[in-house]
Amino acid sequence: MLFTSYNFILFLVIVFILYYCIPKKFRWILLLFASYFFYAQAGVELLLFLLSTTVSTYIVSLQLLRLSGTQKAYIAKNKTVLNKEAKKAYKSKIKKKQWKWLLACLFFNFGVLAIFKYTNFTIANINSLITAFGGTKQLNFLNLVLPMGISFYMFQTMGYLIDVYRGTVQAERNIGKLALFVSFFPQLVQGPISRYNDLSRTLFEKQAFNSSNVWFGLQRILWGYLKKMVIADRILPAVNTIINAPEDYQGAYVLAGMIFYAIELYADFTGGIDIVIGIGQIFGIEMTENFNRPYFSKNITEYWRRWHITMGTWFKDYLFYPISICKPMRKLSKWSRNHLGEAVGRKLPVYISTLVVWFVTGLWHGASWNFITWGVFNGVIILLSGECAPLYQWFHKRFRVENKIWYSAFQILRTFLLMSSLRLFDCYRDVKTAFSMFGTLFTKWNYEVFFNGSMLELGISTADYMVLLLGVLLLLLVSLRQRKGSVRQQMAEKPITVNLLAVYLLFMAIIILGAYGIGYDASQFIYNQF
């Protein structure tokens, strides 16, 4: 059930009405049923995956809780007889047991994810190796369909389990509530990847109807639909035309494709998240923000702090830090300090962790060398830009450009183009083509296509370009307003008629200018595929 389908709108309206008609204490239960119903639309059998993750996490989290309880009770009972070492040894013994439970659950769940997401990728690589070594036998691909949203709910759930293990989250004793945390329908398919402590505060709360929440939520939903249906889906044909025929569309077309895809991806993903967060808000549920005006970033590190924030922080908390401070890494750091110098010893764990994180980030986005290359390139550029930081600082100081508007604009444009270039790996069918198309930006000098009408032959008309131009200007305007805080809050301070008019125009723009219905391909949100 796509967010942009009539069925979803009807489903949402029914759930909304029921939600505020039933007693408050049952509202979270309604959301659980609604979430499972929503997921079942993609295939009833897929509920098994959701259930297996929920049940395994529930069992293990309770085991972790039980072991913590046992430890506390044992220490309290033997407070007088246990010395510090004995307490430490007992705690370590319990921690080891907890670690085993955690590891088993992580292996099971990530194993399921790996089987469905990476088996055919592995087979393809094995086949390539066989061919490379002169073999003729090839392994057959498996017919595996990736369960909807598995990358998102798996990460969210495993994050919860790790937090329980770390003791930063109290394990949920009610399996229904845990099931809702795992499956809450708006965020199930494209995030944000919520933390239990953040989401549970409002998810299970006995929510009263709050007109302000509903009004704000509705505005956010409409804004999301505008981004997705008026901008992202309208520009989609041009993006597809360019990237599906690299032999025909090179040079200036690649540049156009990069920019179009940047617009599409931004409008699609942030639009989807706006819808998700807006839906949460109409139910009185607060969800973590996933974006903070990323295209205004001045460097790649800042960009990744502002784009897909919940994924970034997940990798930071559950992968980067554990790798950076794990025992082998500490040993390696110590060794390199002794043999290669203080600076190298200090940086090596960070470098290795960064590259591992970005390798995994690439792999998370998709089972292909394109995404892995994309991820590793991101990591390498982040590290390089970190290495160049002193040089930049010197340059900024020497030429006094740091607070100049034109220089800030240059930095923003540079970051935008850099990130857009990296996304070529996301667009083209293989790494070689992506590199080759990037090369044509400089070797194929056909920039006249921007002025001779060729851009009108990419599957979008003059009218489409006009709508896109207006849409992008609106995005820019809203982003600029967001510097002063929530735009909806700013709007709320204006007369009610202004608010109504703004929402009305938003609504009419979606209805009239939206790329939906017959004649338009029903396009999935890009991040649904992950």
Added chain:
Amino acid sequence: MKRKKRIIGIVAVLLCIASLYLVQKLLMPKYSADIFEGALIEDYYNETTEHQVVFIGDCEVYENFSPITLWEEYGITSYIRGSAQQLIWQSYYLMEETLSYEKPDVIVFNVLSMQYGEPQNEAYNRMTLDGMKWSGSKIKSIFDSMTEEESFVEYLFPLFRYHSRWSELTADDVTYMFSKKRMFHSGYLMRVDKKAAGSVPEGKILDNYQFDDSCYEYLDKMVALCEEQDVQLVFIKAPSLYPYWYDEWEAQIESYAKEKGVPYVNYLEEIEEIGLDFSQDTYDGGLHLNLSGAEKLTRYFGNWLKENYDLTDYRENEELAKIWSEKKDFYDEMKEDQYRELDEFGYLKSYGAREVTNED
């Protein structure tokens, strides 16, 4: 303050609904410059009197029969509820709807649509279904007609279907927002131009000549409905040379009509008796008759009706005579306009469509 906010809210919602209605009216196709047949179905609701004969079917009725001729020659009042590629279940539901408005003596159904057992084409569906007034018949017809890409919501709110027409709006979209351009003559779409038919090729060999069970199901329903309503049902096959009418199809219809006791006339077998000359009487090489052909066929058919059914000649009825005289005037004017266009441009530029609406 709270009360004021509530009033503002209610007014805003009402204004929003009103504007959505207006925008929907603006964006829906008007079929005023081409594909006129898209407005045929809706035209029926402008009728003020009942009809003795109602034709139901695809282009083989609305292009081939002239109710004005039937009136002029025999004093028979008739109407054609035809639409492009009208599928048999659409014909049945139109029949059901028509019988809720009036009770004709005879309903004539053209059997060409027996060839389609499944929904075919969204554009044609729209031409039949959009124009129907909301009723149980329309809802059932929509559900039976929808192709995979279609959605009931888009029939309920056509704005969702036609929203992207904003970039192709013309002055006609404003002019005919609330009332369609007057183009038809009791459901007949006039064409006076000529394009002679060449040699008629044999139809291509089909895998299966058997009509689909669902078509028979609707044929049964038509028979039952007409029996129940005490209306005489007549099956015809209009004398269009294309699409090819196979002998195997003919045999099935003949057999069915015989079994059910429904009169069936295949006019393809009576072309000479009708006097049709396919070098003169068709405007598109034999697919459809032009005015001259339609008038010949209608005269022949009217004669058959008179011979077989006790249909009153209403030409002496003052009220009907007045209505049909006005229709005749419009018919003659359009005929004249079309001939003038042919003389002037060598082709039908506007099909003689006058800038008048059904309300004028």
